[in-house]
Amino acid sequence: MTFKEIQDLIKLMDKSTLSEFSFKTETYEVKIKGPRSYAPTMVTTAVPSMPVAMPSQAPIAAPNSSVQEGPKAEDAAPKAATDKLIEIKSPMVGTFYRSSAPDKPAFVSVGDSVQKGSVVCIIEAMKLFNEIESEFAGKIVKVLVEDASPVEYDQVLFLVEP
């Protein structure tokens, strides 16, 4: 079974309402468990070295969950304040990355201050890497897209409190 096939299975799981799935042939067996309450963890072939971080409910408890600050969509937007937030949108179709490489820290996380010109993410398309710069200063209050997932033109990526 290839990495791609495993990845496709995980994607199917993410889209389904299943909480558990197992599949067995003569040569191998696959079991996937995933709580529906957690955001799906995207895994793509573009970043094969990234550990397949299953949501941290997994039986093997992470010793310190704050260590697992891997890029994933974050939400800390106080609902009442959302009306004055500014959106950072995707200027193109591509794949959204929150860091310059799988082992690098995210450019920005919720709570971070950004300046005009700060790089907030990379969008890759056809091996061209686009550093998306914030056009204004403010504080990141929400990250709307999972690391390494596809984005459309004009899709909102971040919410920023000016």
Place this chain on the structure above:
Amino acid sequence: MLTAYTHFGKNHLHFDVLDSTNTFAQNLIAKSSPMDGTVISAGFQSQGRGQFDRKWLSNPGENLCFSIIVYPHFLQPNQQFYLSMCIATAIAKALENEKVGNVKLKWPNDLYIGPLKTGGILIVNQLQGLKWASSVIGIGINVNQTSFDPELPNPTSLAIHTSKVLNLKHLLDNILFQIEHDYNQYLRKADFDHLFSTYHQYLLGHEQAVTYSSGEAIRQGVLKGVMPDGRIWLEGEFGKELFANGETSLTY
């Protein structure tokens, strides 16, 4: 309005050793306003990288590794593949001018001689909102290196192929001259048809049978070419299929 374009490489910073010419150029853009066509080159890159920070290893003083800073304000972000095609085809032409035969471009933009890889291009763009502000075009070409890490699948160099040692400065000047010419002639003047036809002339496997993956399936088909956005067009038993970089695995 008459515009005088800056000569590519007029502003040229060379370092014997640099972590990465792309990183240096990106920092330069972040801190200052380097002139259009500024070139950063290094005799050796200690942290040379390909896409996703993959290591790019090269012996000191034997190869070309350089980055060019440009400001393609006249293009939209969705026209990026034209820049990629323009640079790749310009390098291919420059190599042919150096009497290197059988130069190919492997989709999307690797430099090949026949079936062997001799170089790569890594383009990093800076976007402000919907505006394409600047680009750092990183280029690495194996020139005079003749022995390679045995882990590499299919490396070659110009010296291996031509059986002679090339003058790096001369080669760099010729490549910069061709890139500058094509950038002004085809990108600024929006002559994208020319870029397309030239790219297809060099495209590895063009109009030939290839094996490719389509989701779970492995298919046979013909490599028909690329779309304006860079997706590859494969014609298999189920008709036309288009894939972006990373969505299919091709065997030539």
